[in-house]
Amino acid sequence: xxxxQEKTILSTRDVRLWYGQKEALxxxxxxxxNKGITALIGPSGSGKTTxxxxxxxxxDLEDGxxxxxxxxxxxxxxxxxxxxxxxxxxxxxMVFQQPNPFPFSIYENVIFGLRLDGVKDxxxxxxAVERSLKQASVWDEVKDDLHKSALGLSGGQxxxxxxxxxxxxxxxxxxxxxxxxxxxxISSRNIEETLLKLREDYAMIIVTHSxxxxxxxxxxxxxxxxxxxxxxxxxxxxxxxxxxxxxxxYVSGRFG
Amino acid sequence: MKAKTAxxxxxxxxxxxxxxxxxxxxxxxxxxxxxxxxHLSWHFLTSPARAFEAGGGVGVQLFNSFYLLILAxxxxxxxxxxxxxYLNEYAKKNYFTAIVRTAIEILSSLPSVVVGxxxxxxxxxxxxxxxxxxxxxxxxxxxxLPLLTRSIETSLAQIPDLQREAGSALGLSRWExxxxxxxxxxxxxxxxxxxxxxxRVFGEAAALIYTAGxxxxxxxxxxxxxxxxxxxxxxxxxxxxxxxxxWKINSEGIMPDVNAVSAGASAVLIIVVLxxxxxxxxxxxxxxxxxxxx
Numbered sequence: 001x002x003x004x005q006e007k008t009i010l011s012t013r014d015v016r017l018w019y020g021q022k023e024a025l026x027x028x029x030x031x032x033x034n035k036g037i038t039a040l041i042g043p044s045g046s047g048k049t050t051x052x053x054x055x056x057x058x059x060d061l062e063d064g065x066x067x068x069x070x071x072x073x074x075x076x077x078x079x080x081x082x083x084x085x086x087x088x089x090x091x092x093x094m095v096f097q098q099p100n101p102f103p104f105s106i107y108e109n110v111i112f113g114l115r116l117d118g119v120k121d122x123x124x125x126x127x128a129v130e131r132s133l134k135q136a137s138v139w140d141e142v143k144d145d146l147h148k149s150a151l152g153l154s155g156g157q158x159x160x161x162x163x164x165x166x167x168x169x170x171x172x173x174x175x176x177x178x179x180x181x182x183x184x185x186i187s188s189r190n191i192e193e194t195l196l197k198l199r200e201d202y203a204m205i206i207v208t209h210s211x212x213x214x215x216x217x218x219x220x221x222x223x224x225x226x227x228x229x230x231x232x233x234x235x236x237x238x239x240x241x242x243x244x245x246x247x248x249x250y251v252s253g254r255f256g
Numbered sequence: 257m258k259a260k261t262a263x264x265x266x267x268x269x270x271x272x273x274x275x276x277x278x279x280x281x282x283x284x285x286x287x288x289x290x291x292x293x294x295h296l297s298w299h300f301l302t303s304p305a306r307a308f309e310a311g312g313g314v315g316v317q318l319f320n321s322f323y324l325l326i327l328a329x330x331x332x333x334x335x336x337x338x339x340x341x342y343l344n345e346y347a348k349k350n351y352f353t354a355i356v357r358t359a360i361e362i363l364s365s366l367p368s369v370v371v372g373x374x375x376x377x378x379x380x381x382x383x384x385x386x387x388x389x390x391x392x393x394x395x396x397x398x399x400x401l402p403l404l405t406r407s408i409e410t411s412l413a414q415i416p417d418l419q420r421e422a423g424s425a426l427g428l429s430r431w432e433x434x435x436x437x438x439x440x441x442x443x444x445x446x447x448x449x450x451x452x453x454x455x456r457v458f459g460e461a462a463a464l465i466y467t468a469g470x471x472x473x474x475x476x477x478x479x480x481x482x483x484x485x486x487x488x489x490x491x492x493x494x495x496x497x498x499x500x501x502x503w504k505i506n507s508e509g510i511m512p513d514v515n516a517v518s519a520g521a522s523a524v525l526i527i528v529v530l531x532x533x534x535x536x537x538x539x540x541x542x543x544x545x546x547x548x549x550x
Contacts, residue, residue: 058421058424058425061420061424063348085424086427086428088427089425089426089427090426090427093425093426096418096421096422096425098418100418100419100421100422101422102419102422102437102441103440104440113426113427116428165426166425166426169426169427
């Protein structure tokens with residue numbers, strides 16, 4: 001029991017979320033280990049992205065959203081009134097569906113957060129840029145163009161720069177909201193390889209529409225349907241030997 | 257076949273209408289320029305106006321126009337920027353915001369002569385600022401504020417929400433996101449809007465007739481102490497601008513070369529406004545290139 005708790009980075013209980021009067025999540029219990037990739041799969045509207053965005057309080061930016069339930073992130077209660085969302089989001093990084101680099105140079109993009117935190121030492125910043133871009137497997141492609149605009153990169157490169165920008169903040173947990181769905185197959189494959197390398201060091205939660213992607217890169221898979229968590233297990237169990245009929249139907253492509 | 261014919265007719269019609277609009281503009285511009293440009297000379301652009309004899313210029317009026325423009329921009333830009341940031345980044349959809357938006361809309365549709373008369377009663381008479389550059393600059397601010405606020409708000413709204421989400425997800429506060437992500441990204445489009453509105457302000461006459469006044473006392477361009485009455489920088493002196501000058505000499509000018517002066521002054525005004533318009537786009541594109549590949 002003690003052993004298990006040491007390995008859990010995030011534990012959520014009875015997570016409910018309302019858009020106005022409409023309940024979109026009906027009590028989700030999920031735990032995440034501190035290493036490896038957990039994939040959230042399910043058809044459109046199943047609540048997987050909604051759940052993901054609740055984890056770093058992105059719903060705070062929208063009006064009329066209510067969230068209840070308990071969120072224990074390494075001892076921090078995510079929704080406690082005393083929790084600073086700015087600080088929280090530094091610890092829980094997020095990568096979006098659309099690559100969204102800022103309209104600055106690649107270098108400025110990667111160190112953006114550090115600079116705002118007051119880091120001025122050029123050596124530290126240079127080191128962070130190189131380390132983060134290497135971790136995001138994009139260093140070799142951009143190292144000669146660090147001071148050119150990030151908007152000039154291809155979509156896949158932009159997405160990896162966006163990942164590097166998050167990694168530069170040394171987050172404890174990485175949320176990825178369909179990070180490859182706007183990219184071509186080759187760029188998607190590059191991102192997947194990047195994530196596979198990162199999984200040694202980071203805890204990651206990825207929302208994906210692609211079941212093949214979930215089976216290729218994730219250690220654990222959680223299946224969402226209509227705002228409920230149907231099943232969560234080792235990825236191979238979910239795909240080869242699911243316990244629930246709904247999961248069986250979805251992974252075998254009978255709906256969704 | 258029938259749909260194709262209808263399509264051809266409609267397309268032709270639309271082309272014709274656009275052509276007419278362009279033609280009207282072209283005809284007006286060439287009329288003013290052809291009449292005015294022959295009268296332009298360095299002497300005309302730099303010497304003061306003469307009320308009774310030929311050979312006067314528009315030097316003082318030209319300087320007044322630019323000085324007023326700069327003052328009006330210095331006052332209105334920070335206010336417009338603040339209002340635009342509030343409306344686009346912070347305002348929730350509630351009663352208060354609706355009132356602010358309606359106020360801006362009404363303010364932007366007020367006839368400029370009304371703004372001028374209001375400025376006359378309040379600043380010139382009530383606050384005893386007299387016919388002065390300061391009164392004129394405040395009246396121009398009232399005239400310019402709603403347009404500028406709108407244009408900056410549009411610039412901010414063009415920045416995709418993805419950038420705001422990216423900022424928040426990186427652990428930026430809302431203000432940090434606005435300051436370090438949204439504003440830098442919007443600068444080129446904001447600058448374009450400011451320069452375009454400068455063109456409008458530069459040509460404004462009605463709001464100034466009763467505020468900045470219709471007289472242009474001789475200036476001593478060697479004296480830059482803003483507290484001296486003959487100094488060009490003195491904000492308390494009356495200052496007829498180029499646009500007001502055109503209006504005035506056309507209604508009551510008695511110099512023998514009044515037609516030449518009027519035509520020349522109109523050409524100068526149009527050329528400056530055109531310069532503002534063309535440079536606005538150039539400047540915006542240039543800034544964008546510079547900022548995005550720093």
